[in-house]
Amino acid sequence: MPSPGAPGSRHLASVRCRWPIANHKSQIENPLLFGPFPAKILHYEEPLGETGLAFPDSALALSKRRDTVTDSQFCVYMISQWFVAGGTILLAIVAVFGGWLKQKILRPKLILSLVNPAGEHSLSSKGVKLRYYHLSVRNNRRHCPAHNVRVLLKGFSRPDADGHFRKSDFTGAVQLMWQFAQTVPQFPTIGPEMVCDLGYIPSEDRFRLATIIYPIKLDPSVKPNEKVRLTLQAVSDEKESKPLSLEISWDGLWSEDTEQMRRHLVIKEIKANA
Numbered sequence: 001m002p003s004p005g006a007p008g009s010r011h012l013a014s015v016r017c018r019w020p021i022a023n024h025k026s027q028i029e030n031p032l033l034f035g036p037f038p039a040k041i042l043h044y045e046e047p048l049g050e051t052g053l054a055f056p057d058s059a060l061a062l063s064k065r066r067d068t069v070t071d072s073q074f075c076v077y078m079i080s081q082w083f084v085a086g087g088t089i090l091l092a093i094v095a096v097f098g099g100w101l102k103q104k105i106l107r108p109k110l111i112l113s114l115v116n117p118a119g120e121h122s123l124s125s126k127g128v129k130l131r132y133y134h135l136s137v138r139n140n141r142r143h144c145p146a147h148n149v150r151v152l153l154k155g156f157s158r159p160d161a162d163g164h165f166r167k168s169d170f171t172g173a174v175q176l177m178w179q180f181a182q183t184v185p186q187f188p189t190i191g192p193e194m195v196c197d198l199g200y201i202p203s204e205d206r207f208r209l210a211t212i213i214y215p216i217k218l219d220p221s222v223k224p225n226e227k228v229r230l231t232l233q234a235v236s237d238e239k240e241s242k243p244l245s246l247e248i249s250w251d252g253l254w255s256e257d258t259e260q261m262r263r264h265l266v267i268k269e270i271k272a273n274a
Helices: 059-064 071-104 258-264
Strands: 012-018 027-033 110-114 120-123 129-139 150-159 165-167 194-202 207-209 226-235 244-250 265-270
Touching (some): 110 244, 194 244
Antiparallel strands (some): 110 129, 150 165, 150 226, 226 244, 244 265
16 A cells, blocks of 8 residues: 555545534544545544534535645535536436427428429339429438428419419318338338429329329319429428428420420429519
8 A cells, every 4th residue: 555645646634523422522534535636644623613513524624724735636626516516407407307408409300302303204003104203301310300200282373364373272281192102101200311202294194293182172283384383391290391382384295305304394493482
């Protein structure tokens, strides 16, 4: 065992005090560990106060004997006590309000966007030539999954004779279908990216939105030489994306060539207030 003065040794400051117990005087050894800082062996008798008790291991007793503890040691001791107290309070706050803080701060961030304005060539089960158009739903905070996600059609507008768009008066929001809907839950949990069907156009028919249902007051199609505007939004239990506004126009022609079809059927993002 290294001696008290040996370099690198961890010293204990032994403090003796008088503490009357059952009308008898006894001497108690109360060692205080001052961390990695050297300290002298101290025999210190605290005078008894009116209460008959003395607490030499308190910060007050240490402050009275500054000749045995350096200023740096005393500051380190006090700072460590504040850190312990602050950590305890922080843990208590997290334990009580952890769920509420997670819902307010650690929330998913959904982003809805158009995948490819040119679409994707495909074939139906009956051999009909199709072109599908898709939307992407991303969660930029994958450590915070978004639950029960759905992409909703919240607005559908057609132009009047004067060119001003008039919003359809269907009630509520209509959900779009997920890509490969037969193998994907209707309300999935999104950590990674998922793809949603925006719509499709057969070789001999009009463009149709890929909605799960067709409300009575909504015709979710684009006829030849027609233009429509859509307002879409990805929604989850925790958070929703910013609205995505699209304009779809079709000149009535269909082509298997991707570049030609891009000019015949045009899908572009527009400002929400345009």
